[in-house]
Amino acid sequence: MGLLAERDETLAVAESLTGGLVAAELTAVPGASRTFRGSVTAYATPLKRDLLDVDAGLLERRGAVDADVALQMARGVRSRLGACWGAATTGVAGPEPQDGQPVGTVFVAVWGPPGSTAGTGKVAALRLNGDRAEIRRESVRSVLELLMGELSENARAKDTEQNGEN
Structure with missing residues (x-):
């Protein structure tokens, strides 16, 4: 959240399998209200x-557990909540497979502002092991790690630009 605050940028989150855990993790940080716009827990596919x-059509063809769905969720929540950055989680925490995907299949995504390194979205495909709680916890860690990586990369790119090192 520090990088967002330094740049006066905001974040919104779309969650499916994590059911609000990402938002809870973010809002546990004092001062989160400076950068966190809010979240949408779209657990049911029609809500996505x-x-x-x-x-x-994408949801119909591939189901909700898909890399492109994760990207569209991140882009959609960014737009709907008026944030600079959007992050999303979708996947199968178990106990049963979903949409033809095995338990532990997870996609996390971020979508940044135009001109950022994630301005057209970044997604990570995960194959996680463990029980439902472990898969959900690792999904939270993974989406926050992806976001931090993109924020850091974007900050480095801006620093390089400002120093005239195009």
Whole structure:
């Protein structure tokens, strides 16, 4: 959250399998209200379409557990909540497979502002082991790690630009 605050940028989160755990982790940090706009927990597939503008055809063809769905969720929550950055989680925590995907299949994504390193989105595909709680915890850690990586990369790119090292 420090990098967001330094640059006066904001974050919104779209969650499915994590069910609000990412938002809880972010808001546990004192001063989170400076940068955290809010979250949408779109657990049901139709909500991904209706609230986050995920393409209905994509959801129909591939299901909710998909890399492109994660990207569209991140982009959608960024737009809907008026944030600079969007982050998203979708996947299968178990106990049963979903949409033809085995337990432990997770996609995390971030979507940044235009001109950022994640201005067209970044996604990570994960194959996680463990029980439901472990998969959900690791999904939270992974999306925050992806976000921090993109924020750091974007900060380095801006520093290079400012120093005239194009």
